[in-house]
Amino acid sequence: MKVAFASYDGTPGGSPDDQQAARLAGAEWRVWSDPSVDWSVYDRVVVRTVWDYTWRLDEFLAWCRSVGPERLRNMPELVAFNSDKRYLAALNQPTVPTEFVGPGDPLPSLSGEVVVKPSISAGARDTGRFPDDRHEEAVALIETIRASGRTAMVQPYLPRVGEEGETAVVFIGGEVSHVMNKRPILRTHGIAPLSDGERIAAAVMFEDDLVSPSSATAPQTALADAVHAEISERFGVPLFARVDMVHGPGDEPVLLELEVIEPCLYLDTFAGSAERLATAIRAS
Numbered sequence: 001m002k003v004a005f006a007s008y009d010g011t012p013g014g015s016p017d018d019q020q021a022a023r024l025a026g027a028e029w030r031v032w033s034d035p036s037v038d039w040s041v042y043d044r045v046v047v048r049t050v051w052d053y054t055w056r057l058d059e060f061l062a063w064c065r066s067v068g069p070e071r072l073r074n075m076p077e078l079v080a081f082n083s084d085k086r087y088l089a090a091l092n093q094p095t096v097p098t099e100f101v102g103p104g105d106p107l108p109s110l111s112g113e114v115v116v117k118p119s120i121s122a123g124a125r126d127t128g129r130f131p132d133d134r135h136e137e138a139v140a141l142i143e144t145i146r147a148s149g150r151t152a153m154v155q156p157y158l159p160r161v162g163e164e165g166e167t168a169v170v171f172i173g174g175e176v177s178h179v180m181n182k183r184p185i186l187r188t189h190g191i192a193p194l195s196d197g198e199r200i201a202a203a204v205m206f207e208d209d210l211v212s213p214s215s216a217t218a219p220q221t222a223l224a225d226a227v228h229a230e231i232s233e234r235f236g237v238p239l240f241a242r243v244d245m246v247h248g249p250g251d252e253p254v255l256l257e258l259e260v261i262e263p264c265l266y267l268d269t270f271a272g273s274a275e276r277l278a279t280a281i282r283a284s
């Protein structure tokens with residue numbers, strides 16, 4: 001089987017986290033937007049560090065369709081579904097309460113501490129946390145997001161996130177591979193600062209201790225399984241998926257994000273996970 005791992009021109013050789021899996025799968029690294037690449041020579045094309053896709057979304061989704069469902073993993077229809085966080089409203093699972101504010105929509109009435117983010121983004125870019133006395137900054141961020149043609153998301157800030165962070169369950173080849181805890185991302189008020197002034201991701205996303213091995217409670221496991229089962233029924237079993245959860249306004253877990261495009265899977269943190277991904281690629 002001839003395999004390609006798709007990257008972007010900022011990391012043409014991929015991220016360190018993916019190197020072992022790439023070697024085990026015998027994968028070649030290729031830049032998704034490189035017009036000289038003949039994708040038809042590959043049996044599988046695995047989407048990995050395509051970190052520029054959110055500001056080239058139409059072009060990226062057209063590329064996914066051109067590679068096709070026989071080769072691309074995850075599948076083009078699932079990638080398109082996951083590329084806009086409005087998918088949260090389309091899933092039949094409990095999620096963080098969210099108000100979507102598109103261009104032309106009336107501004108929402110803000111109450112309490114809120115989180116504002118774009119519906120098309122990754123790496124906590126253009127994302128901020130705003131208490132009562134800084135709602136004017138929240139409105140300014142909403143307007144900045146809408147001015148770019150995107151939809152803004154307004155969510156209540158959930159205090160337990162600041163205390164506990166997120167729980168992420170990683171599925172590989174349809175089975176749970178590993179579970180991790182991710183430290184809080186929005187630790188201070190205001191917009192999350194970007195790494196080295198670039199627009200790839202918020203600076204905290206690159207911290208060495210951002211994630212650690214963890215376990216999921218029975219309710220968290222049930223929610224992760226339900227999310228995975230729902231997308232599998234609709235799109236087919238994904239090669240990989242990361243289900244990020246937090247505790248909701250009550251004690252119940254709620255879905256924060258479903259990551260099936262280019263999430264870091266933290267393969268170098270969990271023994272055997274790179275092998276599981278390489279095996280799943282061959283079986284997909």
